[in-house]
Amino acid sequence: MLSTTGTPTALAAGTNADIGLAYTASTAVGLTAAEGTGYTLSDVGFQITRYDLPQSYYQAVASVLESGAVFKLYFPNYAVFTSNAQSLPKGGTTRFNISTQSLDMVISTFQAPDRGLNQAPILGHESSPAQATLPTFGEYGTYTKSLSLGLLYGWPKTLNNSKYFVRNGDGIKTCTYMVGSVRLIPETIPEQFNGVLRAWNSQNDILGGVYPGIQSLAHYQTQFYSHILSLNVTNENEMYTVSGLNCSSTPISIGWEVAGSSASEVASVDSADTSNGNLFTTTSTNCTPVSFACYTSALLVSAGRNIIMMP
Numbered sequence: 001m002l003s004t005t006g007t008p009t010a011l012a013a014g015t016n017a018d019i020g021l022a023y024t025a026s027t028a029v030g031l032t033a034a035e036g037t038g039y040t041l042s043d044v045g046f047q048i049t050r051y052d053l054p055q056s057y058y059q060a061v062a063s064v065l066e067s068g069a070v071f072k073l074y075f076p077n078y079a080v081f082t083s084n085a086q087s088l089p090k091g092g093t094t095r096f097n098i099s100t101q102s103l104d105m106v107i108s109t110f111q112a113p114d115r116g117l118n119q120a121p122i123l124g125h126e127s128s129p130a131q132a133t134l135p136t137f138g139e140y141g142t143y144t145k146s147l148s149l150g151l152l153y154g155w156p157k158t159l160n161n162s163k164y165f166v167r168n169g170d171g172i173k174t175c176t177y178m179v180g181s182v183r184l185i186p187e188t189i190p191e192q193f194n195g196v197l198r199a200w201n202s203q204n205d206i207l208g209g210v211y212p213g214i215q216s217l218a219h220y221q222t223q224f225y226s227h228i229l230s231l232n233v234t235n236e237n238e239m240y241t242v243s244g245l246n247c248s249s250t251p252i253s254i255g256w257e258v259a260g261s262s263a264s265e266v267a268s269v270d271s272a273d274t275s276n277g278n279l280f281t282t283t284s285t286n287c288t289p290v291s292f293a294c295y296t297s298a299l300l301v302s303a304g305r306n307i308i309m310m311p
Contacts, residue, residue, distance in 0.1 A: 012025050013025040062303075065301075065302060065303040066303050068303075069302075070300050070301065070302045071300070071301040071302075072298045072299070072300055072301075073298060073299040073301065074242060074296055074297070074298045075296070075297055075298070075299070076104075076294065076295075076296060076297075077100075077294075077295050077296065077297040077311070078292060078293065078294055078295075079098060079292070079293040079295070080290065080291070080292055080293075081094070081096040081290070081291045081292075081293065082288055082289065082290045082291075083288070083289040083290075083291075084288075084289075085113070085286030085287060085288045085289075086110070086258070086286060086287060086288075086289060087286050087287075088170060088171035088260070088287075089171035089172075089173075089260025089261045090110065090169075090170075090171045090172050090258050090260050090287065090289075091258055091259060091260040092257075092258060093178075093255050093256065093257045093258070094108070094255070094256045094258075094289045094291060095253055095254065095255045095256075096253075096254055096291060096293070097251045097252065097253050097254075098247065098251060098252060098254065098293050098295070099247055099248055099250070099251040099252070099311060100244075100246075100247060100248060100293075100295040100296070100297070100311045101242070101244075101246050101248040101295075101296065101297075101298070101310060101311070102232065102242045102243065102244035102245070102246060102295055102296035103231050103244045103245040103246075103247060103252070103254075103293065103294075103295045104230070104231060104232040104243075104244035104294050104295055104296055105199065105228060105229065105230050105231060105232065105244075105293075105294040106177065106228070106229040106231070106254055106256075106291060106292070106293055106294070107226050107227075107228050107229075107291065107292040107294065108175070108226065108227045108228075108229075108256045108289065108290070108291040108292075109167040109169070109225055109226040109227070109289075109290060109291075110167060110168050110169060110225065110287040110288065110289055110290070111166075111167070111168075111287060111288045111290055112163055112166040112167075112168045112287060113286055113287055113288075114163070115162075115163050115164045115166065116164065117163075119162075119163055121159075121160060121161055121162060122157050122159040122160075122161065122162070122163050122166055122223065123147060123150060123155070123157055123158065123159065123160050147160040147212075147213070151212055151213070151215065154215065156218065156219070156222070157222070157223065158212075158213030158214075158215065158219055158223065159213060159223040159224070160213065166223050167223065167224055167225045167226055168222060168223065168225060168287050169189070169220075169221040169222070169225025169226075169227075170221060170222055171260050171261055172189065172221070172225075172258055172259075172260065172261065173188070173259050173260060173261045174186040174187060174188055174258075174259045175187055175192060175227045175256065175257065175258050175259070176256075176257040176259075177227075177229045177254070177255070177256060177257075178253075178254070178255035178256075178257065179229075179231075179245070179252065179254060179255075180252050180253060184229075186257075186259070187227070189217055189220075189221055190217060192225075192226075192227045192228075193217060193220050195227070195228050195229075195230070196220075196226060196228055197210075198230070199228040199230050211224065227256070229254075231244050231245040232244040232245075242296050242298075244295060244296060248310075248311070254291070254293070256289070256291060258289070295311070297309060297310060297311050298310045
């Protein structure tokens with residue numbers, strides 16, 4: 001992400017009124033040049049804890065495997081599918097095929113346009129002094145530019161992060177999942193948000209909480225949108241349960257159909273705030289549909305150290 005854009009200015013010595021932290025004077029410096037969006041990970045390590053058991057245990061395991069038994073080690077797996085970009089109002093159907101022994105969940109959303117460009121964090125609105133959010137040059141963080149104040153004032157944008165992580169659902173009226181030949185019931189935005197809460201057990205267990213930036217359905221739809229299809233038994237935390245849709249013998253087609261709002265509803269979307277993280281510049285700006293297939297895979301371990309991965 002980038003900091004404030006514009007002409008750099010000198011900073012006089014003073015004290016941050018919010019936290020009482022003094023800072024010294026400084027001369028004007030040039031803006032930091034934008035870096036590329038690529039990155040490299042180096043010195044990556046991996047550590048495990050190994051327990052050595054008595055030799056008699058390994059002999060017993062080998063005997064069981066030699067008798068034809070197969071050990072199954074289950075683990076969560078994921079696949080990502082993207083489709084052609086859609087303009088406002090969004091519409092059309094995104095499809096993908098998958099073959100797995102347990103399709104647990106499908107999460108569909110939209111990635112905002114130009115998400116790969118370096119720009120200021122998505123936060124607040126510039127239509128009012130009480131909602132000015134761009135940080136001051138050279139000053140330590142001030143409360144008047146913070147997420148906390150934004151929540152107090154009800155800022156329309158409360159994603160205190162890069163536009164790369166915006167999930168934009170503007171221009172959507174209803175969405176419908178199609179599983180094979182079965183067409184499920186269309187869901188409105190309130191129903192989709194309720195599905196998100198149910199998928200993560202937030203209705204029954206509030207210990208994890210919900211991100212404070214989701215103060216309304218408008219916040220959810222504009223910055224945190226997702227539509228979830230759960231196909232497994234949720235709320236299982238005592239044991240690992242493989243309970244998703246079994247489509248291992250024949251790949252199944254999953255469709256996500258989006259019905260857009262009317263032209264007048266789309267026209268009411270605020271597109272004037274282009275300088276502070278506007279999520280879409282005009283009603284013709286495209287967003288990219290993306291679906292995450294969450295499924296359970298297994299490692300089958302048999303005699304002779306044979307290992308087979310089952311999707």
